[in-house]
Amino acid sequence: MAPSAQKGSGSLSRGLLLLWALLGTGLCHTGAKVEGFSKDARTSPPEAMSNWTVIAQLMEEMYTNMTQQCWEDFVDMMRNVTASELCEWKVISRPYSYLQHCLEGSAEQLHYGYPNALAERYIFQSHHRYFHNCTLQHQVYFDPPEDVLLAMIIAPICLIPFLVTLVIWRSKDGKAQP
Numbered sequence: 001m002a003p004s005a006q007k008g009s010g011s012l013s014r015g016l017l018l019l020w021a022l023l024g025t026g027l028c029h030t031g032a033k034v035e036g037f038s039k040d041a042r043t044s045p046p047e048a049m050s051n052w053t054v055i056a057q058l059m060e061e062m063y064t065n066m067t068q069q070c071w072e073d074f075v076d077m078m079r080n081v082t083a084s085e086l087c088e089w090k091v092i093s094r095p096y097s098y099l100q101h102c103l104e105g106s107a108e109q110l111h112y113g114y115p116n117a118l119a120e121r122y123i124f125q126s127h128h129r130y131f132h133n134c135t136l137q138h139q140v141y142f143d144p145p146e147d148v149l150l151a152m153i154i155a156p157i158c159l160i161p162f163l164v165t166l167v168i169w170r171s172k173d174g175k176a177q178p
Contacts, residue, residue: 063112070102071122078130087134099126 077095085091103122107114143149 059110059112063106063110064118066106066110067103067118067122070099070106071125073102074099074122074126081130086130092130096126099123 074095077098078092081091081095099122103119104114106112107116107119144152
């Protein structure tokens, strides 16, 4: 496995990973003679593909291990939260944010896409395990039905021309009102 570079040097770690993959496939040897397309040369791309598959599997395994550690840390943090505090954002924001940042940081470190299925699974698992009753305690607001919403929008619009007409009609007298 290629040595991982420090954070912030993503291009360096990608370059090392690419170099390691090329050296492993035999495509990059310093003492190799250049020959025409022989039978061995035609078989190199499938070998390269299999090595990329192995690298992808190793990266996925590493990400799985890292996300498992994130989950275990999150569960450990949530042990300090009582059942009555599970729906209070001030209490759970730190562990929840830690889980999210840990999953995202692990993906970024391995140049793995985020959000991804594994990270989503851990987020859903956290909601199912800890926060599934939170919406029942606090009232959830929904949009009003469309007919009520339409009436609330049209009523003021129709009222404006009526009021303008009333003002014009009352001002035609020309008399000053005391």
